[in-house]
Amino acid sequence: xxxxxxxxxxxxxxxxxxxxxxxxxxxxxxxxxxxxxxxxxxxxxxxxxxxxxxxxxxxxxxxxxxxxxxxxxxxxxxxxxxxxxxxxxxxxxxxxxxxxxxxxxxxxxxxxxxxxxxxxxxxxxxxxxxxxxxxxxxxxxxxxxxxxxxxxxxxxxxxxxxxxxxxxxxxxxxxxxxxxxxxxxxxxxxxxxxxxxxxxxxxxxxxxxxxxxxxxxxxxxxxxxxxxxxxxxxxxxxxxxxxxxxxxxxxxxxxxxxxxxxxxxxxxxxxxxxxxxxxxxxxxxxxxxxxxxxxxxxxxxxxxxxxxxxxxxxxxxxxxxxxxxxxxxxxxxxxxxxxxxxxxxxxxxxxxxxxxxxxxxxxxxxxxxxxxxxxxxxxxxxxx
Numbered sequence: 001x002x003x004x005x006x007x008x009x010x011x012x013x014x015x016x017x018x019x020x021x022x023x024x025x026x027x028x029x030x031x032x033x034x035x036x037x038x039x040x041x042x043x044x045x046x047x048x049x050x051x052x053x054x055x056x057x058x059x060x061x062x063x064x065x066x067x068x069x070x071x072x073x074x075x076x077x078x079x080x081x082x083x084x085x086x087x088x089x090x091x092x093x094x095x096x097x098x099x100x101x102x103x104x105x106x107x108x109x110x111x112x113x114x115x116x117x118x119x120x121x122x123x124x125x126x127x128x129x130x131x132x133x134x135x136x137x138x139x140x141x142x143x144x145x146x147x148x149x150x151x152x153x154x155x156x157x158x159x160x161x162x163x164x165x166x167x168x169x170x171x172x173x174x175x176x177x178x179x180x181x182x183x184x185x186x187x188x189x190x191x192x193x194x195x196x197x198x199x200x201x202x203x204x205x206x207x208x209x210x211x212x213x214x215x216x217x218x219x220x221x222x223x224x225x226x227x228x229x230x231x232x233x234x235x236x237x238x239x240x241x242x243x244x245x246x247x248x249x250x251x252x253x254x255x256x257x258x259x260x261x262x263x264x265x266x267x268x269x270x271x272x273x274x275x276x277x278x279x280x281x282x283x284x285x286x287x288x289x290x291x292x293x294x295x296x297x298x299x300x301x302x303x304x305x306x307x308x309x310x311x312x313x314x315x316x317x318x319x320x321x322x323x324x325x326x327x328x329x330x331x332x333x334x335x336x337x338x339x340x341x342x343x344x345x346x347x348x349x350x351x352x353x354x355x356x357x358x359x360x361x362x363x364x365x366x367x368x369x370x371x372x373x374x375x376x377x378x379x380x381x382x383x384x
Contacts, residue, residue: 025076026083033084043084043367046312049077078319085367086360096363099374103353106292109187113158115139118148122262123240124192128285129161132190143237145175149182152290159187160288165330166194167282168221176334176346179288179304179375186302186376188287188295196222196281198272199243199263200255206271213242214257222257225275231255243268284381294354295379300329301351302375303365306336306344314345317368324361326351346375353377 036043056073060066115133117125119141129139140157142148148160162178165171179186196218200209209231212219216235219226226233236242243258247266255271256263263270286302307313321328327350333343351358353374366372 022076026080029080030083030087033080033087036084037087043081044312044316046310046316049312052077074319075323078316078323081316082320082323082360082364085364093363093366095372096359096366099362100353100359102292103294103377106294109293109295110158113137114156115159115161116148116151116157117141117161118143118145119238120240120244120262122243122259122265123238124194124259124283125161125163125238125285126240127259127261128163128190128192128283131192132161132188132285132287133159145178149178149184149288152184152288153182155290158289160184161190161285162288163283164189164286165284166217166221167280167284168194168276168278169217171332172217173334175286176332179346180334180344183373184288184290185292186286186378187289187293188378189300189381190285190287191282191381192285194221194276194281194283195259195274196239196257196276197260197263197270198225198255198275199258199268199270200246201250202267202269204252204255204269204271208253209255209271210253212255212257213245215239215242218242218257221277221281222275224277225272240265287378292376294377297379298352298354298377299350300348300380301353301377302346302348303372304344304346304375305365305369305372306342308370309342313368313370317365320361320364320368321349324357324364326361350380351377 033043035041053070053073056069057066060069113133115129115137117123117129117139119125121141123141126139126141130137142151145162148162151157152160162175163172164175198209198212209229211232211234212226213234213236214222215238218239219233219235236245239256239258240262242256243262243266246254246256247268256268257275260270260273305317307317318328320326328347329350330346330348332346334346336342336344351361353359353362354377362374
């Protein structure tokens with residue numbers, strides 16, 4: 001143990017020197033920031049940072065440690081940028097203050113809301129809405145996701161429930177585009193286990209099935225099961241609507257991939273249970289509102305942002321998450337209409353924007369992005 005204690009003593013002595021040198025460096029970077037602010041120079045200088053990283057890497061003789069040294073200085077430079085941005089009235093402070101004020105004034109959850117979802121009764125969206133708001137809350141439905149957003153905009157509903165990603169097939173890009181287009185807020189989420197079954201009119205035998213209907217996602221999520229039968233697969237609006245179509249059609253040889261809930265609701269007989277390719281198949285639904293609100297236990301933040309069209313801009317923003325200790329849960333990119341090869345990003349990260357220190361992190365995000373909008377700060381939902 002004496003040798004170990006000696007080694008630890010050496011580390012402590014080196015750390016003391018590193019701390020002193022770090023403080024000296026931060027004093028210099030503060031003065032650099034003051035100069036930049038006085039002369040209208042942007043905080044980020046990508047060419048300068050690349051030059052610094054190249055020099056530091058070149059000083060390392062052990063190839064195995066070069067990436068570690070690069071990571072070390074990327075963190076240090078991220079801390080320096082944060083210090084420089086906090087020096088004065090930089091761009092982004094007004095937008096950040098507006099968001100924090102809006103959170104303070106956000107409405108509480110409505111007690112008897114008008115809830116809307118896409119699909120037919122028995123759809124997974126219907127189940128998500130029932131779980132989030134309670135079975136006793138009346139729910140209306142429309143045919144498309146865009147109708148959900150349009151109805152909210154007209155003030156004819158208080159909340160909309162729409163799917164945003166599936167654990168097997170990934171993100172639902174159209175819903176992300178609608179969030180950007182309509183400017184509504186995410187006020188909650190609900191995760192539902194997708195338990196697909198094959199259902200048909202009573203008396204239908206499995207070998208008599210010729211045509212299977214479902215939402216395209218349902219067909220995709222059961223592709224392995226369907227492949228073994230050679231049936232004709234036809235996509236429809238959603239899984240519950242497919243069950244309703246088969247129940248009303250009464251044509252022989254037709255079946256639907258839907259939830260057991262939908263099969264029971266429309267009087268269909270389940271021919272095969274649990275036919276999803278994955279046993280861990282979940283869909284995450286978001287609860288959308290035209291008005292910002294906060295619910296107790298908010299621990300997740302969703303943002304939409306656009307970056308300057310220059311090298312290193314995404315890396316700089318990701319450094320903000322790392323330096324501030326923010327757990328980035330999801331990052332999704334979508335093309336910007338009318339701007340070829342340019343993208344907007346959607347990100348989810350853990351946190352409560354009203355918690356101490358979060359205002360500084362939010363300010364950095366505003367200052368780093370070319371455009372940023374907070375979609376919501378809400379309580380996360382676990383599986384099921």
